[in-house]
Amino acid sequence: MKAKIAVIGTGNVGGALRRGLEGAGYEVRAVGKDPARVRETGAWGDIVILAVPYSAVDDAIRELGDTIRGKPLVDVTNVLTADFQLALGFTTSGAEELQKKASAARVVKAFNTVFAEHMATGHVKGTALTLLVAADDQGAKDLVLGLGRDIGFDAVDAGPLTNARWLETLGYLNIQLGYVLKMGTQIGFKLIH
Numbered sequence: 001m002k003a004k005i006a007v008i009g010t011g012n013v014g015g016a017l018r019r020g021l022e023g024a025g026y027e028v029r030a031v032g033k034d035p036a037r038v039r040e041t042g043a044w045g046d047i048v049i050l051a052v053p054y055s056a057v058d059d060a061i062r063e064l065g066d067t068i069r070g071k072p073l074v075d076v077t078n079v080l081t082a083d084f085q086l087a088l089g090f091t092t093s094g095a096e097e098l099q100k101k102a103s104a105a106r107v108v109k110a111f112n113t114v115f116a117e118h119m120a121t122g123h124v125k126g127t128a129l130t131l132l133v134a135a136d137d138q139g140a141k142d143l144v145l146g147l148g149r150d151i152g153f154d155a156v157d158a159g160p161l162t163n164a165r166w167l168e169t170l171g172y173l174n175i176q177l178g179y180v181l182k183m184g185t186q187i188g189f190k191l192i193h
Contacts, residue, residue: 069104075110079172094168108133112167113174131145133145
């Protein structure tokens, strides 16, 4: 039986992941900013995906409370400031800070290096994108690697959670290429392996 997936966030990212996971046969519930529903949805899910803006992470964690204890908590956020600059890097990452705030959860960094519109299929222009997944808990990481493969990604174990520092900077590079350098969103990263 497939895991029940709780998606916290109903924007472009949350919506795309919901479509991709439902298409892969998962039961998914997604919730926006209603604190009671966030808590209820977090309690329901076997895996919780945090698909909120970086500035909303603390609120979401507070609303989820102990519902995430022992569960994989997938951090999809990009650690950007309000003016789209990288907020952290080199000595820590948003995912590592999230693990400190949600110490009872098993934080996994994934999906942040992909534009939202490709999260439902894992493909760009007929090519499977690489989904890089970092976590300290191997069991949680394996579950998320499986989610990625089921959606259609080439899912790759990217090592421990400290490597989220590089996944977050890679996500930032993707945003820079797509929007600042005007390559558009029909781009993505592929690891040849």
